[in-house]
Amino acid sequence: MTERRRDPLSGEWRTFASHRQDRTFLPAADACPLCPGSDTEVPERAAGDIVVFDNRFPSFSANPPSPSVDATGLYEVEPAVGAAEVVVYSDRHDATITDLGPDGIERLVHVWADRYAVLGARDEVQYVFIFENRGEAVGVTLHHPHGQIYAYPEIPPMVRRDLDSARRHHDVHGTCVVCDVVAAERAAGARVVARNRSFLAFVPFAARFPYELHITAHRHAASLLDLSDLERRHLAELLDVVVRGYDALFGFPLPYVMSMRQSPTDDGEWQDVSHLHVQLTPLHRTADKLKFLAGSELHAGAYVTDAAPEATAADLRRAVAEAASTT
Amino acid sequence: MTERRRDPLSGEWRTFASHRQDRTFLPAADACPLCPGSDTEVPERAAGDIVVFDNRFPSFSANPPSPSVDATGLYEVEPAVGAAEVVVYSDRHDATITDLGPDGIERLVHVWADRYAVLGARDEVQYVFIFENRGEAVGVTLHHPHGQIYAYPEIPPMVRRDLDSARRHHDVHGTCVVCDVVAAERAAGARVVARNRSFLAFVPFAARFPYELHITAHRHAASLLDLSDLERRHLAELLDVVVRGYDALFGFPLPYVMSMRQSPTDDGEWQDVSHLHVQLTPLHRTADKLKFLAGSELHAGAYVTDAAPEATAADLRRAVAEAASTT
Numbered sequence: 001m002t003e004r005r006r007d008p009l010s011g012e013w014r015t016f017a018s019h020r021q022d023r024t025f026l027p028a029a030d031a032c033p034l035c036p037g038s039d040t041e042v043p044e045r046a047a048g049d050i051v052v053f054d055n056r057f058p059s060f061s062a063n064p065p066s067p068s069v070d071a072t073g074l075y076e077v078e079p080a081v082g083a084a085e086v087v088v089y090s091d092r093h094d095a096t097i098t099d100l101g102p103d104g105i106e107r108l109v110h111v112w113a114d115r116y117a118v119l120g121a122r123d124e125v126q127y128v129f130i131f132e133n134r135g136e137a138v139g140v141t142l143h144h145p146h147g148q149i150y151a152y153p154e155i156p157p158m159v160r161r162d163l164d165s166a167r168r169h170h171d172v173h174g175t176c177v178v179c180d181v182v183a184a185e186r187a188a189g190a191r192v193v194a195r196n197r198s199f200l201a202f203v204p205f206a207a208r209f210p211y212e213l214h215i216t217a218h219r220h221a222a223s224l225l226d227l228s229d230l231e232r233r234h235l236a237e238l239l240d241v242v243v244r245g246y247d248a249l250f251g252f253p254l255p256y257v258m259s260m261r262q263s264p265t266d267d268g269e270w271q272d273v274s275h276l277h278v279q280l281t282p283l284h285r286t287a288d289k290l291k292f293l294a295g296s297e298l299h300a301g302a303y304v305t306d307a308a309p310e311a312t313a314a315d316l317r318r319a320v321a322e323a324a325s326t327t
Numbered sequence: 328m329t330e331r332r333r334d335p336l337s338g339e340w341r342t343f344a345s346h347r348q349d350r351t352f353l354p355a356a357d358a359c360p361l362c363p364g365s366d367t368e369v370p371e372r373a374a375g376d377i378v379v380f381d382n383r384f385p386s387f388s389a390n391p392p393s394p395s396v397d398a399t400g401l402y403e404v405e406p407a408v409g410a411a412e413v414v415v416y417s418d419r420h421d422a423t424i425t426d427l428g429p430d431g432i433e434r435l436v437h438v439w440a441d442r443y444a445v446l447g448a449r450d451e452v453q454y455v456f457i458f459e460n461r462g463e464a465v466g467v468t469l470h471h472p473h474g475q476i477y478a479y480p481e482i483p484p485m486v487r488r489d490l491d492s493a494r495r496h497h498d499v500h501g502t503c504v505v506c507d508v509v510a511a512e513r514a515a516g517a518r519v520v521a522r523n524r525s526f527l528a529f530v531p532f533a534a535r536f537p538y539e540l541h542i543t544a545h546r547h548a549a550s551l552l553d554l555s556d557l558e559r560r561h562l563a564e565l566l567d568v569v570v571r572g573y574d575a576l577f578g579f580p581l582p583y584v585m586s587m588r589q590s591p592t593d594d595g596e597w598q599d600v601s602h603l604h605v606q607l608t609p610l611h612r613t614a615d616k617l618k619f620l621a622g623s624e625l626h627a628g629a630y631v632t633d634a635a636p637e638a639t640a641a642d643l644r645r646a647v648a649e650a651a652s653t654t
Contacts (some may be wrong), residue, residue, distance in 0.1 A: 001635045005532060005533035006533060006638075007531065007532070007533035008504055008507070008533075009487050009489050009492065009493070009504060009505065009508070010485075010492055011488075011495075012628070012630075013533075013629075014533045014534075014535065014630040014631075014632060015629065015630065015633075016633075016634075016635060016636075017631060017632075017633050018633060018634055018638070019635060020633040021613070021633045022613065025493055025616065034465050051466075053363070059609065059623075066636065069637075071484065072511070074504075074507055074508065074511050075413055075532050075533075076509070114330075127627075129622070129623070129626075129627050129629075131621075131622030131623070131626060131627075132622070133619075134619040135623050136380075138619060138621050139617065139619025139620075139621050140426070140621075142357045148622065150622075150623055150627075150629070152627075152629060155622075156627035156628055156629035157627070157628035157629060158626065158627050158629075159627055159628070160454065161334050161337055161338075161628070162337050164343060165337055165338040166336070169335070170337075176337060177335055177401075178336065180335070180401055181401065183335070184399070184401050195332070198560045199575075203332070204334065204336075205335070205402050205404075206332035206333060206334035206335075206339075206340075206341045206465030207341075208341060208613075209578070237384040242384055257621055257622050257625050257626060258622075259622050259627070279626055280466050281625060281626070282499060286348070289352065290466065292460075292465060292466025293466075293629040294458075294460040294466050294467075294584055294618065295456070295458030295459070295460050295475065295477075295584050295585075295586050296386075296458070296477055297457075298454070298482075298584050298608060299458060299476075299485065299584060299586040299606055299608070300454075300456050300458075300479075300483035300484070300485050300486055300586070301339070301454075301484035301485030301486070301488070302340075302341075302342065302477070302479060302483035302484060302485075303341040303342065304341075304342045304343075304344060304386045305341060305342070305343050305344075306343075306344060306345060306347040306348045307343075307345055307348060308328045308343060308345050309343075310396075311345070318642075324560055
């Protein structure tokens with residue numbers, strides 16, 4: 001059973017993929033399906049290559065099965081059309097993204113741009129969502145370093161919310177709100193963690209998670225496709241700096257969710273309010289405590305955060321400096 | 328530093344309470360601040376009473392401090408006005424809500440109704456949110472059985488989303504969408520887990536979590552205040568049945584978030600589309616695996632669920648029957 005159902009209370013579409021209950025769960029290193037070798041999911045490749053392939057347990061696919069239930073006026077159902085891809089970062093089982101180095105991450109940025117273009121060109125795809133879940137604390141089921149790409153048949157709810165909000169801002173002020181935010185953060189400085197010529201890394205003014213970071217293009221670029229090769233290099237370099245800072249923060253590879261905000265791919269109407277940025281949300285609030293989402297966040301959508309963004313930005317600046325001094 | 332900040336990207340308000348980093352964290356049983364005795368947070372009370380008091384580490388309070396930063400046109404800030412209360416269910420440290428029995432849960436329902444009325448009458452409170460986080464898997468920091476109440480100065484984002492959606496449904500169909508849903512679930516039956524004369528417990532058609540349940544009033548009631556004493560008794564009885572079913576499902580007390588949807592308290596404009604129901608979302612997808620929220624849910628708001636609601640409803644019916652047969 002794989003299908004999408006519309007929740008009548010919220011109006012949101014949700015995806016069901018019951019075969020995912022049986023997906024591979026934290027296998028031993030010698031049984032890793034993302035490692036090179038026999039009985040693997042990974043196509044043949046040159047050593048060190050980044051490879052992309054369809055998820056063996058997909059939430060979305062090009063030819064999904066028919067829904068298991070009939071739609072009614074109240075309950076809408078549709079096939080889970082789209083794509084679910086796996087992006088394996090390295091053939092080394094125990095690597096993390098920073099082991100790729102800036103050169104390897106730059107190759108990854110080019111792969112992301114390519115998949116954004118290819119998946120976005122499909123008629124049935126409205127939004128390409130590139131992300132990485134890192135660490136057991138965020139629920140990864142395979143340790144081998146990899147990210148994922150979902151190609152959704154609609155603009156997903158949080159992206160839609162932010163685009164609508166950005167549209168209202170544009171109507172009032174005539175500007176892209178993310179352009180205004182990145183300029184304000186450069187000017188204020190208190191929440192800035194790292195920067196280079198093309199990107200700024202900062203803790204958002206109203207962050208949902210204590211050590212949340214956004215890596216935002218200084219100039220308005222709607223997607224990776226709008227970046228020059230030099231700008232892609234700069235994104236790779238700042239990603240490398242930021243994740244090495246995360247890993248220095250508490251002295252272990254910090255679990256996080258990383259994703260990329262880019263323009264919807266079906267038409268041009270969002271180009272002026274879509275501004276490329278990477279979002280990173282670690283779950284830790286201290287070295288040994290997690291920020292759990294519970295009643296207020298999960299059932300009311302009201303985030304309560306235990307740390308001041310200016311304080312966590314200072315922690316992260318120190319961690320980035322420490323990581324830089326040890327390499 | 329305790330304050331509310333508006334996120335310029337989403338338009339949502341978020342709350343910061345940095346003193347909560349130092350809150351009591353999983354103390355030993357003999358140091359529990361919710362137990363009767365010395366050095367306790369709990370006011371004096373008769374044995375067995377349910378007690379309510381202000382959270383010692385509040386996210387919201389009647390007289391919050393001034394914000395730590397100045398507002399700008401882009402960045403809005405306000406004091407975290409409202410209330411954060413703790414509802415201790417029992418003087419027994421190791422009890423759970425079902426140890427109260429239907430009579431004790433009935434007293435709890437009356438306490439909830441009373442706090443909803445008292446907090447909702449405050450000028451600065453727009454929404455009263457009654458909830459329980461149960462189990463370390465959802466991040467509880469105190470094991471002693473208790474729930475919480477947040478009184479927000481606004482209608483929180485997810486509740487606002489659902490009210491707007493319900494308003495659109497009402498404009499088109501002239502009906503309350505929750506009334507329509509509870510009627511559809513009674514008619515279909517496939518997702519119903521338990522019922523009595525006043526309430527229906529069912530897995531939602533597009534549940535976010537595999538074992539999610541809603542306990543919904545058959546008739547349109549906007550809040551606990553609209554219920555008769557007999558209906559409050561029926562709510563208590565069905566809550567007792569459902570949680571005992573949860574605990575029988577995998578043979579251990581199932582961690583969950585529970586909350587109550589009721590009408591906003593500041594005016595009457597939402598009465599016709601606010602329909603009282605309890606939401607319960609356990610995190611487990613199997614006995615030993617959790618449903619983690621990760622990239623798709625946390626950064627795109629797109630829920631992907633690994634189980635068919637009709638299948639989990641069947642599991643829960645069996646668990647409810649098993650729990651009933653052993654008492």
